[in-house]
Amino acid sequence: MPASYATHRAQLKAILLAWGMPEANAETTADVLSWADLHGVDSHGMSMIPGYDALRRSGRAKMDARPNIVRETPVSALVDGGGGLGHVPAHFAMTVAIGKAKVVGMAIATVRGSAHFGAAGYYSLMAARQGLIGMSCTSASGIQVAPTFGKQARLGTDPWSFAAPSADGVPFLLDMATTTVAAGRIRNKANEGLPTPDGWVLDAEGQASNDPLVAKQKGGFLTSLGGSPENSSYKGYGLATMVNILASCLSGATLITDPMHTKTPRGMDIGHFFMAIDPAIFRASDDFQNDVAQFLGDLRATTPIDPARPVMVAGDPQWKYAETRMRDGIPVGSGLLTQVRHIAQAAAAPWLLD
Amino acid sequence: MPASYATHRAQLKAILLAWGMPEANAETTADVLSWADLHGVDSHGMSMIPGYDALRRSGRAKMDARPNIVRETPVSALVDGGGGLGHVPAHFAMTVAIGKAKVVGMAIATVRGSAHFGAAGYYSLMAARQGLIGMSCTSASGIQVAPTFGKQARLGTDPWSFAAPSADGVPFLLDMATTTVAAGRIRNKANEGLPTPDGWVLDAEGQASNDPLVAKQKGGFLTSLGGSPENSSYKGYGLATMVNILASCLSGATLITDPMHTKTPRGMDIGHFFMAIDPAIFRASDDFQNDVAQFLGDLRATTPIDPARPVMVAGDPQWKYAETRMRDGIPVGSGLLTQVRHIAQAAAAPWLLD
Numbered sequence: 186m187p188a189s190y191a192t193h194r195a196q197l198k199a200i201l202l203a204w205g206m207p208e209a210n211a212e213t214t215a216d217v218l219s220w221a222d223l224h225g226v227d228s229h230g231m232s233m234i235p236g237y238d239a240l241r242r243s244g245r246a247k248m249d250a251r252p253n254i255v256r257e258t259p260v261s262a263l264v265d266g267g268g269g270l271g272h273v274p275a276h277f278a279m280t281v282a283i284g285k286a287k288v289v290g291m292a293i294a295t296v297r298g299s300a301h302f303g304a305a306g307y308y309s310l311m312a313a314r315q316g317l318i319g320m321s322c323t324s325a326s327g328i329q330v331a332p333t334f335g336k337q338a339r340l341g342t343d344p345w346s347f348a349a350p351s352a353d354g355v356p357f358l359l360d361m362a363t364t365t366v367a368a369g370r371i372r373n374k375a376n377e378g379l380p381t382p383d384g385w386v387l388d389a390e391g392q393a394s395n396d397p398l399v400a401k402q403k404g405g406f407l408t409s410l411g412g413s414p415e416n417s418s419y420k421g422y423g424l425a426t427m428v429n430i431l432a433s434c435l436s437g438a439t440l441i442t443d444p445m446h447t448k449t450p451r452g453m454d455i456g457h458f459f460m461a462i463d464p465a466i467f468r469a470s471d472d473f474q475n476d477v478a479q480f481l482g483d484l485r486a487t488t489p490i491d492p493a494r495p496v497m498v499a500g501d502p503q504w505k506y507a508e509t510r511m512r513d514g515i516p517v518g519s520g521l522l523t524q525v526r527h528i529a530q531a532a533a534a535p536w537l538l539d
Numbered sequence: 540m541p542a543s544y545a546t547h548r549a550q551l552k553a554i555l556l557a558w559g560m561p562e563a564n565a566e567t568t569a570d571v572l573s574w575a576d577l578h579g580v581d582s583h584g585m586s587m588i589p590g591y592d593a594l595r596r597s598g599r600a601k602m603d604a605r606p607n608i609v610r611e612t613p614v615s616a617l618v619d620g621g622g623g624l625g626h627v628p629a630h631f632a633m634t635v636a637i638g639k640a641k642v643v644g645m646a647i648a649t650v651r652g653s654a655h656f657g658a659a660g661y662y663s664l665m666a667a668r669q670g671l672i673g674m675s676c677t678s679a680s681g682i683q684v685a686p687t688f689g690k691q692a693r694l695g696t697d698p699w700s701f702a703a704p705s706a707d708g709v710p711f712l713l714d715m716a717t718t719t720v721a722a723g724r725i726r727n728k729a730n731e732g733l734p735t736p737d738g739w740v741l742d743a744e745g746q747a748s749n750d751p752l753v754a755k756q757k758g759g760f761l762t763s764l765g766g767s768p769e770n771s772s773y774k775g776y777g778l779a780t781m782v783n784i785l786a787s788c789l790s791g792a793t794l795i796t797d798p799m800h801t802k803t804p805r806g807m808d809i810g811h812f813f814m815a816i817d818p819a820i821f822r823a824s825d826d827f828q829n830d831v832a833q834f835l836g837d838l839r840a841t842t843p844i845d846p847a848r849p850v851m852v853a854g855d856p857q858w859k860y861a862e863t864r865m866r867d868g869i870p871v872g873s874g875l876l877t878q879v880r881h882i883a884q885a886a887a888a889p890w891l892l893d
């Protein structure tokens with residue numbers, strides 16, 4: 186039986202504490218990871234634990250790192266992550282951006298010296314929960330995307346996220362990799378022995394392929410959103426470039442194209458970007474949120490192709506997952522569960538999941 | 540023989556003046572339109588003149604409108620376009636945002652009561668030319684995109700643009716519709732008697748189609764970037780929603796889903812969003828621009844699939860067009876030229892193009 190959200194979260198926190206993470210850091214990191222699992226973003230929750238364990242063991246992510254502000258103005262902060270995992274500095278940076286935005290109307294916090302921060306949407310949503318617009322993005326560690334017309338991996342999944350508050354209490358939450366699909370969906374096709382649809386992957390020569398093993402195991406690539414030059418993959422590629430300019434060039438983190446990326450002395454040195462905007466600098470907040478609610482309601486009311494599958498807006502699938510999983514618990518595949526149990530045992534963390 | 544850039548620009552200005560546009564407004568509007576034609580964005584330059592003429596004749600775009608700031612803070616301005624075309628208020632708003640960003644580090648100007656503003660990239664580039672990051676987006680008038688899983692037009696091409704300055708003087712410039720392709724590319728397929736590739740259009744029932752006439756003439760739709768649910772069209776749909784929240788909900792322009800959109804007493808009432816960010820609030824500007832130059836250079840140096848077609852970054856195709864057309868003149872199709880000549884004659888504007 187799936188564990189409850191509270192137990193799932195407590196298990197994550199117990200492992201992080203056992204890894205030597207200070208209480209406050211473990212609390213924040215567990216909250217970000219369990220939020221992802223609760224909201225159906227399974228790729229960014231507990232499934233990250235084996236990867237984080239590898240980073241920790243190899244000394245590439247310090248467990249006791251604490252972020253600090255190295256430069257700031259009334260509208261901005263540059264945060265150094267101190268070489269730890271990304272969740273704590275990301276949470277810290279968005280908190281700073283929100284605080285400043287509430288005073289001056291808008292603010293950006295960038296982060297350098299960080300690592301994987303979990304689901305970008307978590308941080309954008311922090312702003313929306315405070316009545317602000319939130320934007321977040323991050324550079325990636327995995328380099329697996331070839332630019333349009335190229336046959337060499339240069340970019341990652343480089344996600345972009347945007348959230349806005351709505352008068353009905355249901356925020357808009359976009360959280361998207363700038364690739365056509367995430368690596369996990371390709372892996373699922375391979376596991377089922379199915380070909381990948383047109384537009385998902387390229388082979389090592391940069392040619393379109395339907396082989397689900399081509400991107401990871403045969404030197405090929407994920408495609409940028411759009412999928413092919415004919416279907417405007419330059420747009421997904423352009424968005425990924427924008428993400429890296431905002432997350433790495435503004436903060437001074439290493440460039441994803443730099444041979445030293447993820448190999449610097451201070452850890453992964455991934456960069457993040459967080460922005461908060463108070464709509465009240467333009468209109469009464471209520472007027473803004475009423476328009477957002479009206480607009481999203483109009484979109485949801487679009488005549489559906491199939492009445493059984495109504496039109497949604499970004500975020501809606503996540504709220505549905507959260508409702509179900511808060512009620513029924515959070516499912517974890519047996520393979521992952523075994524891996525995480527071994528990791529917990531090795532760290533002498535209590536085991537709470539069965 | 541194609542007219543020179545200067546003559547092409549002068550022709551546009553002459554028509555705008557003949558329409559009763561004040562000198563300063565005509566100067567700005569002609570600059571925006573001729574910039575598009577110079578940079579190969581043919582869909583947003585002279586080809587807009589017939590559409591603008593129709594708006595003018597029907598009284599839905601005033602030629603003597605002047606934008607004014609209705610609300611502002613040190614980091615923001617809300618601009619009312621006064622019911623004219625969008626170029627002048629857009630140029631005004633980005634100028635205000637740049638001015639404020641130079642003082643406080645970042646600023647946003649939103650615009651309501653506006654209309655079509657030409658190419659979004661023009662405004663983002665204004666910021667990049669001043670050493671700042673620029674972002675621009677706008678709501679649309681044409682409603683021709685069905686949300687993912689829907690079969691009813693709710694959204695437009697809803698473009699997003701981002702520009703960043705680079706130490707080598709060649710800015711990054713992304714300017715993209717959030718649809719898979721623009722309507723013009725579908726029209727070209729129809730003109731050639733060719734089917735549209737998979738992922739470009741949907742029929743009136745929301746099913747994938749390869750009929751280039753389906754979207755405009757048979758009740759069908761353009762697709763959101765991604766092209767199909769399987770290829771993540773929810774991402775293009777989500778970006779379009781973001782664009783409308785920023786451009787319309789923040790400014791208070793009518794929602795694209797509102798039955799009164801483009802039918803309000805004060806004109807089209809389209810909304811725009813412009814942001815400028817000074818990288819110097821995070822790092823020395825030179826360090827930022829050096830990293831951008833390095834990153835874009837790394838991307839251009841990606842091993843190409845075909846050595847004859849090197850990897851580019853967003854903006855590169857436009858700079859190439861501008862170089863060629865500044866040298867060889869700006870080609871205008873004979874059909875468009877005839878239309879514009881009639882419009883010039885009807886307005887008693889001088890004719891300079893042949």
